[in-house]
Structures are given as structure tokens and as C-alpha cells.
Amino acid sequence: xxxxxxxRDVEIDFGGIRALQGISFDVQRGEICGLIGPNGAGxxxxxxxISRVYPVDRGSIHFDGRDITALPANRIIALGIARTLQNVxxxxxxxxxxxVLLGAHHRVRPGFIKAILGRGLAGTVADPEAEACALLxxxxxxxxxxxxxxxxxxxxxxxxxxxxxxxxxxxxxxxxEPANGLSHGEVDELADVILQVRKRYDLTVLIVxxxxxxLMRISDHVVVLENGLKIADGAPAEVKxxxxxxxxxxxxxx
Amino acid sequence: MxxxxxxxxxLAARVIFAAVLAxxxxxxxxxxxxxxxxxxxxxxxxxxxxxIGINLVxxxxxxxxxxxxxxxxxxxxxxxxxxxxxxxxxYATIPVAAGLSWLAGWCLGFPALRLQGLYLAMGTLVLxxxxxxxxxxxxxxxxxxxxxxxGNPESPVKWLDDSxxxxxxxxxxxxxxxxxxxxxxxxxLRRAMVTARDNHLVAAVLGVDRAPLATATxxxxxxxxxxxxxxxxxxxxxxxxxxxxxxxxxxxxxxxxVGGITSIGGAIVGAMFIQFVPTWASDIDxxxxxxxxxxxxxxxxxxxxxxxxxxxxxLYDRACVRLGWxxxxxxxxxERQTAGSIQNEPA
Ligand SMILES: Nc1ncnc2c1ncn2[C@@H]1O[C@H](COP(=O)(O)OP(=O)(O)OP(=O)(O)O)[C@@H](O)[C@H]1O
Ligand SMILES: [Mg+2]
Numbered sequence: 001x002x003x004x005x006x007x008r009d010v011e012i013d014f015g016g017i018r019a020l021q022g023i024s025f026d027v028q029r030g031e032i033c034g035l036i037g038p039n040g041a042g043x044x045x046x047x048x049x050i051s052r053v054y055p056v057d058r059g060s061i062h063f064d065g066r067d068i069t070a071l072p073a074n075r076i077i078a079l080g081i082a083r084t085l086q087n088v089x090x091x092x093x094x095x096x097x098x099x100v101l102l103g104a105h106h107r108v109r110p111g112f113i114k115a116i117l118g119r120g121l122a123g124t125v126a127d128p129e130a131e132a133c134a135l136l137x138x139x140x141x142x143x144x145x146x147x148x149x150x151x152x153x154x155x156x157x158x159x160x161x162x163x164x165x166x167x168x169x170x171x172x173x174x175x176x177e178p179a180n181g182l183s184h185g186e187v188d189e190l191a192d193v194i195l196q197v198r199k200r201y202d203l204t205v206l207i208v209x210x211x212x213x214x215l216m217r218i219s220d221h222v223v224v225l226e227n228g229l230k231i232a233d234g235a236p237a238e239v240k241x242x243x244x245x246x247x248x249x250x251x252x253x254x
Numbered sequence: 255m256x257x258x259x260x261x262x263x264x265l266a267a268r269v270i271f272a273a274v275l276a277x278x279x280x281x282x283x284x285x286x287x288x289x290x291x292x293x294x295x296x297x298x299x300x301x302x303x304x305x306i307g308i309n310l311v312x313x314x315x316x317x318x319x320x321x322x323x324x325x326x327x328x329x330x331x332x333x334x335x336x337x338x339x340x341x342x343x344x345y346a347t348i349p350v351a352a353g354l355s356w357l358a359g360w361c362l363g364f365p366a367l368r369l370q371g372l373y374l375a376m377g378t379l380v381l382x383x384x385x386x387x388x389x390x391x392x393x394x395x396x397x398x399x400x401x402x403x404x405g406n407p408e409s410p411v412k413w414l415d416d417s418x419x420x421x422x423x424x425x426x427x428x429x430x431x432x433x434x435x436x437x438x439x440x441x442x443l444r445r446a447m448v449t450a451r452d453n454h455l456v457a458a459v460l461g462v463d464r465a466p467l468a469t470a471t472x473x474x475x476x477x478x479x480x481x482x483x484x485x486x487x488x489x490x491x492x493x494x495x496x497x498x499x500x501x502x503x504x505x506x507x508x509x510x511x512v513g514g515i516t517s518i519g520g521a522i523v524g525a526m527f528i529q530f531v532p533t534w535a536s537d538i539d540x541x542x543x544x545x546x547x548x549x550x551x552x553x554x555x556x557x558x559x560x561x562x563x564x565x566x567x568x569l570y571d572r573a574c575v576r577l578g579w580x581x582x583x584x585x586x587x588x589e590r591q592t593a594g595s596i597q598n599e600p601a
Contacts, residue, residue, distance in 0.1 A: 051459055073458035089456035091448055102445050106461035110442035112470050116434055127442055146260070168460075 002065050004029045004172060004204045005050070010059035012045055012228075019045040021228040022059070027172075027221075032198060032205040034219035034236070036212070038248055041225040043208045044086050047174055050206075051076050051083050063172070078106045082170035084161040086177050086208075092150025096141065096160055099149050100132045103164035128167060135163045139193065154181030159190075166197060173197075175207045179214060187211055191218050216240065224248070261574035279425060284418045293417040294529060296489050299424040300482045301525035305510045306435050306518050307478030312507075313516035314439060315471040316451035318371065320503045321378030324385045325355045325476040327498035329483025334402040334493045335395065344407050348427065348484050355480020356473050363472030382503040389495035401494030404487050424485050431478060435518045438474070447471065505532075508547045512554050513563050520563015 003026035012020040019042045027033045035043050048054040050061055052073040060069045063079060082103070090099045108127060136145050139159050144152060149160060158178050165173055175194070179187045191214045198205055209215040215222070216236040224232040224239060226248040232239050239245055263271070283295050304326055311319055329351035336342040336350065362381070369377050389396045396402065409419035438444070449457045450464045457464055487493050505528040513524025527550065536543035558565055574580055 053455060053458060074461045074463045077459065077461040083459060085456070085459070089453055089459065091452055091456075093452075094445065094448060098445055101442070102449060102460055105442065105446055105449075108442045110446055112438060112443065112474055115438045115441065115443040118437070164460075 002062075003027060004064055005206070006062040007046075007050070008060045008062075010046070010049055010061065011057045012042075012049055012054055013057050018228050019054075020049065023225070023228075023230050024059075025223050025230065025233055027204060027206055029204055030198075030202070031220040032194070032207060032218050034215040034222040035206060035208045035225065036210075036215060036222060037225035040227070042228045043225055044176055045228075046225070047083060047176055047206075047208070050174065051081065077168050077170075080169070080171035081174070082165035082168045082172070083174035084158065084165055084176055084178060086180070088154070088157045088161060090149040090157055090160060090164075092148060094149060095145070096147055096149055096152070097129070097132050097136065097145045099160055100136060100163045100167055101127055101129070103167040104128050104132075106168065132163070132167055135166055136160075139163050155183075155186060158182070162193075162197075166201065169201075171202070171204060173203050173205045175205065175209075177208055177210065179209055179211045187214050190214070194218055261571055261579055263574060263577075263579045267579070284414075284421050289415070289417060292421050293489055296417065296421040296424045297486070298522070298525045298529045299421075299428040300485045300489065301506065301509060301528055302521040303428050303431050303485070304479045304482035304506050305513060305521040305524050306431060307475035307482070308506060308510035309515060309518050309521060310435065310438065310478070311471055311475035312510060313514075314444070314447040314451060315468055315475070317468065317472070318375040318507075319378040319472075319475070320375050320500075320507055321381035322475075322479045322506050323382045323498045323500070323502035324378075325359060325479035326483035326486065326502065326506075327385050327389065327495075328355045328358055328476075329480030330487040330493045330498070331389065331396055331402075331483075332480070333484040333487040334397075334404045337404050337487075338397075338402045344404070344488050345423070348481060351480045351484035352477050355483070356477040358480075359476025360469060360473035363469040363476075379500065379503070382498075382500050386495040386499050389498070396495070397493075399495065401492055404491055404493060406491040407488055420485075420489055424489070427481060427485060431481065432518065435478075439518065505547060508551050512550055512561055514561025514565075514567075517561055517563025517567060520561050520566070523562045 005027040007026070008024050010020055010023045011018070023042075023046060025033075035046065037043055045054060049056050050063075052068065052071055052075075056069055060067060062068065063081060066079075068076065068079065091102075094102075104127070133142075133145065136142055139162060141156065141159055141163065144156065144160075149157065152160075158181060162175070162178060165175075178194070179190050182190060194205065194207070195218055197203060207215065207219070219236050222232070222234065222236050222239040223230060224242070224245050231244045231248060232242045234242075284292055287295075304322055307325075308319065308322060311317055332351040332354050333344060333347040336347045337344050390398050393399070406416050407420060407423075409416050411419065414422070439447075446457075446462050446467060449460060449462050450467050454464065483498075490497075509524030509528040510521070511524070512527045513520030513522070528547075531550070532543040532546050535546040554561055560567075
């Protein structure tokens with residue numbers, strides 16, 4: 001069977017800054033793939049390439065055997081690719097629950113006629129409210145469900161984004177620094193949550209994280225970027241032992 | 255406080271509130287105030303309909319439009335031409351006006367979407383500058399500068415005079431369109447609109463397709479303007495090109511801001527404002543009439559960005575909290591029963 005995600009020779013240029021230079025790697029079904037690298041290495045750009053937010057200048061991206069390199073960004077989530085954003089993309093004027101329900105947009109497919117005529121007449125899919133509540137509860141967010149997202153602590157927001165990604169029923173989950181803003185105890189807890197949701201929903205995970213201990217613990221496979229280049233790709237233990245990786249991290253004083 | 259307040263006043267309070275509204279709109283306005291004010295209040299309802307259209311496109315669509323008078327004109331002239339040249343029943347022209355302005359909004363919304371922010375404002379402004387000229391140019395159809403004499407529809411009921419009758423027609427249409435807007439702005443469609451308005455990146459990631467959503471919003475908002483125009487032709491009994499000038503577009507926009515750009519309930523307040531305040535101001539001093547708009551716009555944006563509707567909404571929420579009329583506690587209990595837990599699952 002082919003890999004679930006297959007990235008080949010991907011390049012992204014930002015008028016001179018080469019954010020990604022010929023990146024190739026595979027993510028196998030069911031695995032947790034860690035993506036690390038110093039600041040500015042291109043990790044978020046790679047996420048944006050996969051979710052089609054940034055145009056890819058060269059190379060190809062295949063998901064489940066299908067070439068998605070030229071798909072518009074808004075078609076990606078329906079394929080089963082969900083992601084969270086590094087600096088959080090929640091809406092401060094909506095409640096936590098409404099923010100989570102946004103993740104089900106592509107399932108509910110709201111429109112004017114459906115909204116006006118209502119469920120019975122237009123055959124609308126109902127909001128998965130119960131599912132949202134259950135997810136929030138499972139992620140320890142039951143208490144803030146009816147709060148506005150604005151003003152909650154950063155770590156809480158990252159979890160809300162995780163819930164929003166999960167309600168989209170993904171097969172492939174991309175997390176951009178999910179442990180950012182968490183305390184040490186919370187980081188371990190988050191690692192358990194990630195392992196559990198992978199198992200429960202049969203997910204494949206691509207995760208960017210600066211928390212090395214956590215990442216090495218949960219990843220089956222780690223890819224290392226530096227200045228837009230892939231410098232290592234292998235099992236956590238191999239990558240940890242790699243001299244180039246050590247140099248990259250020492251060099252950037254991370 | 256960051257908790258979302260879900261006000262749930264007890265049944266008695268809701269019944270009393272509904273009764274007060276009913277007495278106000280069904281008795282006081284049509285029967286207990288001087289007759290000349292009745293048709294002015296019918297006009298207020300018509301402005302409120304057009305302003306709800308602006309709430310949709312600007313408040314939730316995030317697009318500033320200064321061209322709503324163009325769609326009001328389309329609705330007015332549809333009614334006028336069908337009544338005058340083809341002898342239609344005026345009420346039958348309302349759905350035609352609605353359909354045509356929806357269609358026009360859809361066609362214009364399509365390119366308009368590509369115009370972001372200021373450019374859209376400029377484009378729609380140009381549209382409303384052009385419309386009176388166009389109406390004068392095609393005078394074979396529109397009656398040119400002379401306009402068209404539609405006549406006021408006669409009251410079919412003995413105990414209502416003509417202005418009371420048209421008031422009730424406007425009230426019925428406004429009520430329907432208010433509830434339609436309330437449905438549009440609830441649930442998943444509202445969330446999608448907020449997403450598309452506030453964060454394009456997240457909208458894309460969540461699969462919200464902004465282009466068709468924005469086109470549909472623009473079209474729906476034009477429909478509101480068109481229906482308003484159709485009713486306006488019946489109230490005034492006469493349409494002429496210069497009614498639908500840039501000033502009308504601007505005052506509708508100011509009305510939307512004063513009432514609260516995201517508050518469809520505030521539309522009625524904004525409509526009262528544009529109907530009465532400039533006239534009162536002109537009585538004091540002629541130049542004050544125009545000045546009032548600019549001042550109101552700036553004052554609202556600076557001290558009350560969510561408008562009067564937003565302010566009333568906040569006060570209402572606060573009152574409900576003080577009175578214990580919220581439903582959050584109830585929900586918390588339900589949730590514990592429905593939720594399973596990942597944490598408890600065997601690893
Ligand atoms: N939209 C953009 N326009 C211009 N340059 C960009 C853009 N996005 C990213 N870059 C540049 O591309 C490079 C890689 O950035 P990227 O955000 O992918 O790094 P990262 O690995 O996610 O870093 P961090 O750990 O700080 O999140 C950086 O030099 C950044 O300045
Ligand atoms: Mg990043």
C-alpha cells in the first residue's frame with residue numbers, strides 16, 4: 001500500500017526567500033510523524049503547502065494516492081485533512097462550541113436556502129452539537145464551552161483548535177506546535193491525548209513541535225528541516241543521534 | 255466577562271414583551287398617532303428592510319457597499335413599470351421586484367467580490383451615482399425626469415384608510431423579512447459568514463468557499479433593497495430618478511451603522527434615525543440636516559461601534575444575568591450525561 005501522504009521535491013519561494021527547497025518525504029498510514037527544525041526552517045510553510053494555502057512552485061503532493069498539488073485550499077478538509085494553526089485561528093466573537101462546530105462546516109454545508117427553509121424542508125444535515133459537546137468534554141474543555149474564545153489562555157485555545165480539527169472527521173491530522181503555551185504537566189497530558197485520539201479515530205498525524213521530549217516520545221518517525229532543506233528523516237533514536245541535527249540546533253542556539 | 259450569555263427570560267416575561275411590541279406596532283402606530291405620521295412610519299419600516307440588507311452584506315459579509323439605492327431603485331421601478339405600463343396588481347409586483355433585484359445583486363456581486371474593501375465601496379458608490387442618470391436616459395421605459403405615477407394602493411378594508419393599510423402591508427413584509435434574516439444569521443451559516451469575514455486563511459482551511467458565499471450574501475442583500483424599493487413606490491405613489499441618488503445610499507449606510515451594523519433588530523432604530531433626525535435638524539438650521547449624518551456616523555463609530563442595537567443587546571444580556579434569566583447552568587448538566595471520555599478509555 002502507498003503512503004498516506006507523499007511529498008515530492010516540493011519548493012516554495014517567497015520572492016527570494018526559499019522557504020522550502022526540494023522537500024520529499026512520506027507519511028505512512030497510522031503513524032505519527034514528527035516534523036522539527038529551528039525557527040524559520042519551513043515547517044509551517046510545509047503545512048501550508050499540504051493544506052494548499054501556499055502555492056507550490058515545484059514538486060507534487062499526493063494524499064491517499066491522489067495528486068492534490070493543484071487543488072484549492074477549501075477542498076482539502078473534505079478529503080480528510082485537518083490542521084491546527086501555529087498562532088491559532090479561532091474567532092474571539094464566537095463561543096468555544098461554535099468555534100468547534102466550524103470544523104464540521106464541510107459536513108453541514110450551510111447555504112441560504114437551507115438556512116431559510118430549515119431542516120425539514122431542505123433536508124439539512126443538523127449541526128453535530130452533541131458531538132461538539134462530547135469532544136470538548138473529552139479534551140477537558142467542558143467548562144469553557146459557552147465562553148467566548150477571546151481571552152482564554154493560549155494553551156486552552158490550542159486544545160479548542162484540536163477539537164475543531166477532530167470534528168471534521170479527519171484521516172490525517174496536522175498539528176502546528178500544539179504544546180505551545182502549555183505547562184510541563186500539560187504537555188505530557190497532551191501527548192497522551194494525541195496518542196489516544198490517534199487510536200480512537202484511526203488517525204495519521206503530522207506534528208510540528210519544539211518540545212523535543214514529547215515529540216520523540218510519541219513519534220514513529222521524525223523529519224528534520226533546516227533553512228528549507230530536509231537534513232534528516234528516520235526513527236526518533238536515529239534522528240537524535242544524527243550529527244547534522246545536533247549541529248542545526250546548536251547552531252541556532254535553540 | 256467572557257461567558258456567552260444565552261438569555262432565556264421566563265415565559266411570562268416573553269409574553270409581556272411580545273404583547274408590548276404587538277400593541278405598539280398593531281395599535282399605537284396605526285391608530286393612536288396623527289395620520290400623517292403613519293405613512294412616515296411605513297417608510298421607516300421600508301428603510302428598516304433595506305438596512306437589514308446592509309446588515310447582511312456589510313455586517314456579516316464584511317463588504318462595504320454604498321450602492322444600495324441602486325437596488326432600491328430597481329425594486330421601485332419594477333413595481334412602477336408593471337403597475338403603470340402593464341396594469342399589474344401592485345402586490346403581485348413585490349415578488350417580481352424581489353427576484354429581479356436578487357438576480358441583479360447576484361450578477362453584480364460576482365465581479366464585486368473581486369473588489370476588496372475600499373474598491374468595493376468605490377465601485378458601489380459609482381453604481382449609485384450612475385443610476386439616476388440611467389433612469390433619465392431610458393425615459394421611454396421609466397418616464398424620465400417626470401417619473402411614473404404609481405398611485406397609492408387603496409385600502410380594501412372599510413375601517414382602514416389608505417395610509418393605515420399600506421402601513422400594515424409594510425409591517426407584514428418587514429416582519430417576514432426580519433425572520434428570514436434571523437434564520438440566515440443563526441447556526442452554521444452565520445458561523446461560516448463570520449469565518450469568511452474575519453479570517454480568510456482559516457476560512458480556506460475549514461473548507462468555507464468564500465466566493466459563492468459572498469455572491470449569495472450580496473444577492474440576498476439586494477433582494478432586501480429591492481423589496482424595500484417596491485414598497486416605497488406604493489407608499490409614495492410616485493417614483494422619480496432623483497429619489498434614488500447617492501444620498502439615499504449613504505443615509506441607508508449611516509442608518510445601518512447607527513442601528514448597529516451586525517444588529518438586524520437595530521435596523522428599525524437606524525431607519526427611525528434616517529427618517530426623522532435630518533428633518534428635525536433641518537428645522538433648527540437648514541445646513542444641520544446634512545451635517546447630522548456625518549456627525550452621527552463618526553460619533554457612533556467612535557463611542558458605540560456596535561451601534562444602538564448592540565448597546566441594547568448588551569444591556570439586555572446584563573439584565574438577564576442580574577435576573578438569573580440565563581440557561582448556561584442547565585446545559586452544563588445535560589452535557590455530563592451525553593459525553594463519553596477519552597481519558598477513561600483503556601489504552
Ligand atoms: N507568507 C510568507 N511570505 C514571506 N515569507 C514567508 C511567508 N511565510 C513564511 N515565510 C518565510 O519562510 C521561512 C520559513 O518560515 P516558516 O514559518 O515555515 O518556518 P517555521 O519552521 O514554521 O518556523 P517557526 O518554528 O518559527 O514556526 C521564513 O524565513 C519565513 O520568514
Ligand atoms: Mg512555524
